[in-house]
Amino acid sequence: MTAGPVKAVSESSEEGGAVLDGPSRPLLSLDDMSVRFALGGRRAGETVHAVTEARLELRPGQVLALVGESGCGKSVLASALLGLLPANAWLRGSARVGGAAAEEDIELLSASERVLAGRVRGRRVGLVPQSAATHLTPVRTARAQLAETVRELRGHEDDGDVDELAERVGLDPAALEHYPHELSGGMAQRVAVASALVADPPVVVADEPTTGLDRPLVDRTMDLLGELANRNRGVLLITHDLSAARRVATHVAVMYASRVVETGPAEEVFDRPWHPYTVGLLNALPERGFEPIPGHPPALTELDALERKWGCVFCQRRPDTPGVAACDGTTELVSYGDRAVAAHPPC
Numbered sequence: 001m002t003a004g005p006v007k008a009v010s011e012s013s014e015e016g017g018a019v020l021d022g023p024s025r026p027l028l029s030l031d032d033m034s035v036r037f038a039l040g041g042r043r044a045g046e047t048v049h050a051v052t053e054a055r056l057e058l059r060p061g062q063v064l065a066l067v068g069e070s071g072c073g074k075s076v077l078a079s080a081l082l083g084l085l086p087a088n089a090w091l092r093g094s095a096r097v098g099g100a101a102a103e104e105d106i107e108l109l110s111a112s113e114r115v116l117a118g119r120v121r122g123r124r125v126g127l128v129p130q131s132a133a134t135h136l137t138p139v140r141t142a143r144a145q146l147a148e149t150v151r152e153l154r155g156h157e158d159d160g161d162v163d164e165l166a167e168r169v170g171l172d173p174a175a176l177e178h179y180p181h182e183l184s185g186g187m188a189q190r191v192a193v194a195s196a197l198v199a200d201p202p203v204v205v206a207d208e209p210t211t212g213l214d215r216p217l218v219d220r221t222m223d224l225l226g227e228l229a230n231r232n233r234g235v236l237l238i239t240h241d242l243s244a245a246r247r248v249a250t251h252v253a254v255m256y257a258s259r260v261v262e263t264g265p266a267e268e269v270f271d272r273p274w275h276p277y278t279v280g281l282l283n284a285l286p287e288r289g290f291e292p293i294p295g296h297p298p299a300l301t302e303l304d305a306l307e308r309k310w311g312c313v314f315c316q317r318r319p320d321t322p323g324v325a326a327c328d329g330t331t332e333l334v335s336y337g338d339r340a341v342a343a344h345p346p347c
């Protein structure tokens with residue numbers, strides 16, 4: 001999985017994929033990872049609790065969907081892994097990314113900008129950004145931009161490399177001659193996915209990759225990510241779109257108010273959710289009646305005080321629901337087999 005020529009999907013995507021559970025080495029492991037932002041100006045002294053004590057693992061062959069409402073901290077978590085947070089952020093805990101067998105892990109949260117730029121971004125961790133169209137430079141063709149990434153990450157470039165990448169993501173290489181404003185949303189998203197695959201990184205982080213796309217394009221983007229996992233890469237899919245997550249996720253982590261509140265194999269969590277927040281998210285899906293979760297998530301600047309008072313801050317969101325106000329749950333994740341849940345043990 002070192003930087004090198006990318007194999008065509010058709011050569012290596014076996015039927016059924018190769019989901020390697022169990023003893024395979026994690027590609028990415030987060031251990032008690034926290035992110036805080038110190039506010040300034042009129043709000044000096046306040047702290048945003050964006051990510052709190054996240055513990056996650058991503059293994060070869062997995063698509064781990066990190067789901068939750070916007071503002072719960074999931075995109076901050078993704079940016080932190082790539083060293084893309086502003087200067088007022090501080091980080092605790094660790095996030096280690098592996099490489100090929102002989103390569104040592106890199107601890108991302110303490111890595112210098114030199115290490116992140118030279119060894120991590122694009123090489124060990126590819127990023128599919130939130131808005132592909134705005135991520136591209138407007139004054140250069142898609143081909144010129146992709147070719148530049150290929151030169152930077154592979155040290156050489158020819159048109160064949162760029163065409164092969166385009167074909168790998170289902171894009172007609174002729175489309176690369178266009179400028180970003182001439183590309184449809186789906187085409188721009190494919191260029192972004194192709195850029196993330198240039199050095200064949202073991203981990204791909206896709207941060208809300210379906211924003212602004214219609215459903216057929218959402219499905220195609222998800223399938224591209226699923227194919228990566230079938231080739232033994234690991235995909236961390238950040239999304240508020242549960243329908244998209246259901247399509248490809250092998251595993252799910254549900255995030256609420258800066259904390260992961262439930263994790264497990266995707267099918268089990270979607271079919272039998274344990275945490276009332278996961279239940280609420282699923283009930284808000286169109287096919288389950290579109291029932292929104294009442295209330296709003298708490299302000300991330302007040303989490304510390306709220307958690308000290310209530311423990312489970314989700315049930316505090318819906319104190320009118322009979323039986324729920326009595327929840328005295330903790331924020332700690334408790335494991336049951338290959339699943340884990342905070343505050344609300346399975347009945």
Ligand SMILES: [Zn+2]
Nearest residue numbers: 312315327329
């Ligand atoms: Zn509760």
